[in-house]
Amino acid sequence: MIYRVFIVHGILAVLKIVYTLLNITDLSTEEAQYWVWSKNLDIGYYSKPPLIAYMNFISTSIFGDTELGVRINAIFIGFAIGILVFVFVREIFKDEKLAFFSSVLITAVPAFQVGSYIFLTDSPLAFFWILTIYLFYRAVNEKKPVLWVLTGVSAGLGFLSKFLIVLFLPPALLFLYLFKREIFRERWFYFSVLIASLFTVPVIIWNFQHDFVTFKHVFNLGEAKKEISLSKSAEYIGNYIASQIGLNSVFLFPFFFYAVYRGFKERKNFRIFYLWIFPVFIFLVFLYIARKKNVEANWPAFGYATLYILTAYYIYMKKWFKGFIFAFVLSIWSIFTLFYPFYLDKIGLGKIYPPKVDPLHRLVGWEGLGKKVSEVVKDLKTDKYFVFSESYHIASELWFYMEGNPRTYCVVINRRMNQFDLWPGIEQFEGKGYTGIYVSRWGLPKKIRDSFRKVKAHYRYDIIYRGWKYRTINIYVLEDLIKLKQDRFRSY
Incomplete structure (x- = not known):
């Protein structure tokens, strides 16, 4: 069954490579900035950790200083996430058909398609987030030292991608407390945490040398206004919720909502809870922030992977395939429109999706x-x-x-x-x-x-x-x- 996953995500990767070579879009300003970093290699940078600069350095050394040289990273990460979702679901549910279905479902999620085309720090973060969740699950259940080591390395690389990987720890600890308390007596668990912590050293050293500007920057971004009106707070929260629905597909939203609801009802099942707690925690963290400041749509996007898996599980178990296929097709159409809105102009329907609201501008x-x-x-x-x-x-x-x-x-x-x-x-x-x-x-x-x-x-x-x-x-x-x-x- 896994060869089918390779085919599906391989085709998507080829399409994105062709799309990039057609030169329909330029690099986003953030992509260009991270490319600039790759021309000035260091162990840390002002606003983000250094992994994205290293990846750009390697890829552009191979493909040249081109859009493809930058975006091949995101394209490859998208391909790898597709494979990883299959492997994870097969591990947790022991069902290859469900694993394949889960891997296909993510292709209809706008956040996944954008993140596997535009190369920002969210792309490697999303990969190491789901990889860490997968390895942690196996380490907890199999208790093999090598799995604890790999979990620490994955979390550490996630930290070098984007600092938000630290949000993995609270839901992981809650899961252990509720279902696997014996792990707290396992020395390899703490060794895994130590390994992950070692990856923070370069960033800390760099900040020590540069007056801790990264910490000041992150604090400034997260700092909320002390006084804010109720109406403004409601506006921020409304914008946040709307952005998350749009980013994860308006058409698939009913299925996602049901998965969150049903997952809560079945929270005593450790597998269900494990998939449920991570995306719910991430959503609530940024919902809390949204009370007093605007939250960018992409900030929580890295954390929803297990929600997609949980959604696929419920659709698969309840055999809601007819309704899902309809929503799936509409979501794919919306993604196509997002990447190639020009067909609307050609058929005289450009006004329904004007360039002012089209993010490609x-x-x-x-x-x-x-x-x-x-x-x-x-x-x-x-x-x-x-x-x-x-x-x-x-x-x-x-x-x-x-x-x-x-x-x-x-x-x-x-x-x-x-x-x-x-x-x-x-x-x-x-x-x-x-x-x-x-x-x-x-x-x-x-x-x-x-x-x-x-x-x-x-x-x-x-x-x-x-x-x-x-x-x-x-x-x-x-x-x-x-x-x-x-x-x-x-x-x-």
């Missing part, structure tokens, strides 16, 4: 902007120049898409700190006759204008998506950097 225009700025550079006819922005999003995209991948810079103008601030800045060019090319969504700030002797030229680049002018980018050519003037960081 954020993934276009960057390659064109890179070409435009490269043309501006060629017109300078000098090597004494640098390209910079106040936005790490723009600076990262230009580093990736400009001809020759020149280093770019990010100045502090009304923004929080970012990774660029930990690398050499444009101060190194002061008083040496360098020309600066400033690229921004906004106008030219007075502090930047006053840092140079002269504004030589101003260009505009329009990003057009599905006939809609999404954004205008300003490009300023500034002669002779005298002394850089910039703001202080607004926050971390």
Whole structure:
């Protein structure tokens, strides 16, 4: 049966590779940033652990500094998750047909398809999350030292993917307390925790060397507003719930909801509880945060894998295949529309899914902007120049898409700190006759204008998506950097 899983997820992987090669979208700004990190390898970074940079370094060494060189990581991870789901379900329920069905079900989940195409830290986190859950389950039941070691390694690699892997521990401990208390007397359990802890050392060392900026950043992201109105809180919670329904498929939501309800009813079954507790805990953690601040849709997405398995289990056991197939087809159609909305324009139905609400508009225009700025550079006819922005999003995209991948810079103008601030800045060019090319969504700030002797030229680049002018980018050519003037960081 497993060969069928290889075929299904192999076909999906090939389709995503072809889609990438068709150059329909550019890298997202976060993907570009993580690629930039791979050009500056370190044991830690400002906002995230280093594993994504290492993966990008390896993949682009093989496939080049291309979209495929970056996204092949996510595509491979999606393929691996599909196989892992099959293996896990076969282990826990001893039923290959159910295992295959579970592996197929996840293909209709938008969160899975997006996460296995766009390469963000959520992709490796999702893989190591489900791998750790699988290995932990086997270690608890088989009590083999090698499984405890592998569990620790998997959790450690999850930490190097994204810090949210630490949320594995509370539901895992609750499961042990309720069903497997004897594990607390097992020394290999604690050895596994020790192994996982060792993977935190590089990040801690790096932060010790950099004034613990990662901790300040994470605290700043998680810090909620002290005073917030009831209506605003309700808005945040409503947006959070709606985003999770959309991310996991509106059409499959009734099945997911039933699985949560039924799983609670059958919580005395240790297998059911084990699958149920992880996604419920993750959802509730971010629901709590959503009381006082906006929660990004992707933040909890890594934690739902066992919900998909539990849902597949109930559909399979109750033989709800007719209803599921209908919802499955609609969900696949919605994913196709998400990846290729242009067919709606061709058949005159573009208004039902306008470009303003189409998230792909954020993934276009960057390659064109890179070409435009490269043309501006060629017109300078000098090597004494640098390209910079106040936005790490723009600076990262230009580093990736400009001809020759020149280093770019990010100045502090009304923004929080970012990774660029930990690398050499444009101060190194002061008083040496360098020309600066400033690229921004906004106008030219007075502090930047006053840092140079002269504004030589101003260009505009329009990003057009599905006939809609999404954004205008300003490009300023500034002669002779005298002394850089910039703001202080607004926050971390």
